[in-house]
Amino acid sequence: MRHADVRGTRIRVHETGDPEAPPVVLLHGIGRSLEDWSLQHALLDGDYRVISLDMPGFGLSQRLPAPTSLPVLADGVWATLDVLGTGPVHLMGNSLGGAVAMTMLASAPGRVSTLTLVNSAGFGKEVTAALRLLAVPFVGRQMLRRIDRVTAPRVERTLFADRALVTPERVAMAIKIARQPDFLPVYLEIAKALGGFRGVGAAWRSQLLESVAPHVKPTMIMWGERDMILPCAHLEAARAAFPHAQSHMFARTGHMPQIERPEEFAELVRPVLARVSV
Template identity: 25%
Template structure:
């Protein structure tokens, strides 16, 4: 897919869109990441699904804002992008912070969301790694978020299971995202909106769980069992509080299942969203690899 840009609320937002008239799947990445994290899933999905992925403000190759954004701000921006693309009904899919954003999008326009898939979603529990918590402190923030080889190596170590061998392309994208001027400050600023020294902010967690407990939309929770960033317990407990929920755990998988186990994600996703497609196309499986 080719990169495209839309000016939304004064910011140039990068996105990719397979287009077509099929049901729309809107994919949102995690903090510090970018739309490329969805490429391996997107290329395995059948062409009966219209896939849209995007770089949220302050991430990837989208513009930087003058103020920090949190999940609620990003959710509003996500709907603005979909409105500009003429999308009315959508299935939402988010990883980590992208999961928190997807939950907020569900809250803002529940009548427009057919399904929501949450991969290792943030704001489902308070626990978060100590380095993230320390990064919210004034003095340590600049030191711990300083761009360079250490920041790149730490990100790779944190988000992937030890058995995962990141490709050269994946490493290049991580390097670009970390080393882009202003990216690490934006990372730290966004982190401070979501986290404090005690962990993920309790009010954000309570809001997410309240939204999920009251939704009638089907919710698919997917979580890597060996995630060192967000404990799998968060997804399990949130699924137990969600009336129309399915929980899938993936063995030997870390914080980014869509990169580490893309075919398993597709195999789990397609039955989940099958009722959004015309009956004659529901039996269509993943595209050949």
């Protein structure tokens, strides 16, 4: 675990495996951190250079100067990978991280070897009420300021079908992240850029899917059937957008299959990664 200097911004990075092996890049969701991918490092780094990072303004990374948007986040991740010295990468994104991964593919298709989308944003209007409320003036700001030992466990419980995964460590990390100076403005910026009280915006979704359609890569799309954030019905729209992709629905699983079903997750993505020699 270290911080990389990316255009004068400190970006937190976790890197394991052989530096000469094909790189796998893991992207987290809104308001989250690289800890959401920690279990996959040990499952994949025997054959790959596994890189997870706190995207700019999230986790323990500093924000970039521009208002936070999908292109800004995608550019920040590419800039981080430039500092780390990677060639083409296998991209995996959970939730917001999936939308960022698709934006990265659209902006630099030659740098992407495979794409794995996990309960990804971008495939439907429906989203948890908590994220829709962030668009209400003053309400969202107050909600984000009140992430503490009472509210943080409630938020964590919405992410998992297995409540045992709401551990003291995860709650403590959520509170630590919420206390970072960039957390509140960055969260509100990206939430408002992507949607409002009525749900996830349609315009950016259509534009993004149109922009990635010409760039066919080996693709895996996964969803947890008990996702309370982005409903599993979105998987059908994802399959339609990526007709060439493989897909999988995890039974009795919430918003983060990479945590709730770590071994099964790794077994499913390995054949996709193996289809391309980076």
